[in-house]
Structures are given as structure tokens and as C-alpha cells.
Amino acid sequence: xxxxxxxxxxxxxPNISIIHINSIYxxxxxxxxxGSQFVSLNLQHYQTYDSFQKFYVNKYADHHAFEITS
Numbered sequence: 001x002x003x004x005x006x007x008x009x010x011x012x013x014p015n016i017s018i019i020h021i022n023s024i025y026x027x028x029x030x031x032x033x034x035g036s037q038f039v040s041l042n043l044q045h046y047q048t049y050d051s052f053q054k055f056y057v058n059k060y061a062d063h064h065a066f067e068i069t070s
Contacts, residue, residue: 031058032054
């Protein structure tokens with residue numbers, strides 16, 4: 001599986017931009033890389049991107065994702 005992480009500028013600000021809706025091909029299924037520490041029981045799904053630094057891209061989520069990433 002591929003590993004992805006958010007990009008940052010030299011001053012540690014997130015590298016973000018606005019993209020056109022037509023440039024989105026399909027959604028990606030991301031699996032957090034948990035590391036060696038326990039995950040808090042209070043962690044909510046909407047906090048995931050802020051709580052983890054790296055993610056696996058799950059190319060086995062469905063057959064369309066597998067075809068695109070293979």
C-alpha cells in the first residue's frame with residue numbers, strides 16, 4: 001500500500017489549495033498509521049486527519065480503486 005502524508009511549507013504551515021470539482025476522479029480510502037501508542041477512546045472520526053501524520057491508501061477498498069492504483 002502507498003503511504004501519504006500532508007504537505008507543509010518551510011514554516012510548517014499546511015500546503016493547501018483549492019481545486020476544481022472536475023479534477024476529482026474518485027474518493028480514496030485512507031487508513032491511519034497508528035504507531036506504537038494507544039489511540040484515545042475519545043478520538044472522533046472528524047479528528048483523524050489532525051491526529052495522525054501518515055496514512056496508507058487502501059487500494060483494496062473496491063475493484064475500481066484497485067484498477068486505478070495497479
